[in-house]
Amino acid sequence: MKTFLMTTAAALMASTTFAQSITVGAANVSDYLDPGRDHSNVGSQFYYNAFDTLIDRDHSKLEPEWVPALATEWAMVDDTTMEFKLREGVTFHNGEAMTADDVVFSLNRMYQASFAPYQVRAKDRLANFAEAVKIDDYTVQIKVHRAEPLWETLVSLQQVMIIPEEYTKALSGDPLVAEDGDYEAFSLAPVGTGPYAISEFTPGQKVVYTRFDDFWGDLAPLEQATVIRIPETASRITALKTGEADIVTNIAPDQLALINADANLKTEGSATALFHVMIMNVNHPNLTDPKIRQAMSYAIDRDLLNEALWLGKAVVPSTHTMEEMGALHMPELTTFEYDPEMARKLLAESAYDGEEIVFDAFPVYYTNGVLAAQAIIEMWAEVGINGKLNVTDKWTGNDPEMMARSWSNPMYFADPFGSFGVMWAPDGPSEGAGRFNTDDAYAEAWERFRFSKDVDARRAAYGELMERIKQDPPVLPLYRPFESWGMNKSINWKPQSGHIPYVLDFRAGAIALADS
């Protein structure tokens, strides 16, 4: 019996290890694949293998170094217009040639969005982009409303990856008109220009990438990569051991030793470009006094949370900044710190008289989220704050009754605008939800931060914004969680610092198999 089982199991595994094919066991697989409407952590895993932007960056480097992708050259025409020369001979996975029409269609579906899911994404990061215009078959101009300091960054976003116009429009209804149904159908049968075509997609379950031989750049190193959903951590690790998966995602720090103890397996990890944060409702009647919220922040020993929950592998920030942000990385600012004495002092000076402060946390959404919340309640108690944990799967971030809760601020692109900026802009999601207020002075500093041409002026303005956050805090970034992947030792892959979080990059140079 044993021999039979071993032979069959070996036969099963053969299909995954020979012929430069791998299987990835992922905690979650997207329910739809459309780079435009998606900005989830689950989704960001899947787009880079199959889609391109006009401009790309060298993802092995932390500092942005822009490289040509579907555009070979780009230059400013005037203050608000940039012209792009498109690469010739680019083919979509369905065989259509890429031209300026596809680029204009892809960009304007976001810049001038009519489809609700696109509108939401366009407003928070692409609001300054007016339109894309075709000049000739291989020349496109993009126009912005106001002079844009972040051109390359915002042209290399996942949301403005290029998709085929004719194919998409023909997916439903009138083949010459872009309808909502076309975009919905596209997200189940996605087509791009990347080095892998998505040859099979079962929503929520499975994505199969197949090498695309007509790719315009370096050919993909793998013939096939299959991502399957394995929701349970223990099952993912077991699948790695049995050889059913070659790479597995989302391994918590306390599981790393188990994988590393196996001579055939290893782990790779990085502090994800995303903050787990605590948000506080500045408009809750019991929390309107900023001193109470400052005390809630000063009471939390984030280094201790890091040691206890992340084995010290997470990164605790001094302000809302990340090293990926290049010139705008400002670790010298001290916006957030642990100071229990200060917390007690502020509480004594404040109007606080022991009212219960409820902290809402999702049950499983954030790794270690509930544990961190429990520890925070204890830390609050140390300084005299009467905290209560409320574990709920409801998003209470726009409930006026919400006092404090867990949330995350991902880095959607490598600039403070792509992290703090998306979440805490005037009239942005936090203010819109009624738990954060801005005034003219904040908006004026925001404008300088967002649109100044001069980097120093942007830095100075960001410093002012951070000082406002410090004095009247609506948020405390806890840490950048440490995210790990387990894999077979024959695989040479690791997350690259130039990507947004969670990208599974299997392009040339990003992955190699030792036995191939």
Added chain:
Amino acid sequence: MTLYILRTLVKMVVTLFVIVTLVFFATRLSGSPLDTFLGEGLTPEDREAMIRYFGLEGSIWQQYVSYLRGLLEGNFGLSFLERRPVAQIVAERIGPSLQLLGSSLVLTICVAVPLGVIAALNRSSWVGSAVMALAFVGYAVPNFVIATFMVLLFAFTLNWLPVVGNGTALHFIMPTIAMSGVLIAALTRFTRNAMLDVLGQDFMRTARAKGLPETVVILKHGLRNAGVTVLSVLGLQIAGMAAAGNVVVEAIFSWPGIGELLVKAAIVRDYPVLQFGVITVSCAVVVINAVTDILYAVADPRIRMAKG
């Protein structure tokens, strides 16, 4: 008999209508999809746009009426997450669940019926006690404990069996055993009790008196009569398991079945998937019950006489 079948069918339709209504309101009372992480970070205008996109504008009554109308037209709606017809999504998932249910059923009958008969025949010896003790333990140990133990032994340590999905026959071994544990335990007890009832009956003595071999007496006269009881119990057990029992097993073995789909749909309040999934499972339960009722009546004339 026709009247009996008609009554059963009417009861079935009424039950399903009640279930549809309960599910519709229960899912909506539990919160909107925009109250889950799908609503994270949306401004009020964004929320309005998404509510229209999901087709959730209008009063709950208007939505209920249009949902019922859709059901009658065979239109069950689009998933909020996947934006494709829920009937298609559920159809994809129900197959693997039924396969697992089927294999568990076969294993259960093959193991439980002989064990139950053995326990009944040896009720006063240690063999009978041992079988019943085993059944008791089997009933008490939850399926995820059995599953985790098997994964640890046969996959993690020995590397004999695969743990992910339903690709080959080997993939069925562990999930089937995990699913069957409780069923085997329950059915063994019922078979034993039913056999004990039958063994004391007059017709058994008559069969023996006729000089029939003991095997024929037990199997033909004993088991066949005990089978009526066993059948109805089995119907209920399967129905229960189809409804809920396999969620955990499906998660552990990444089985692409309907239990896992429903859990995810519940978390994000994907109403159309949740409604159609629960309705499908309820249909299965109601149909299985109705079929069991009818079979029971066919097998036992006393029932159809009594129920008219």
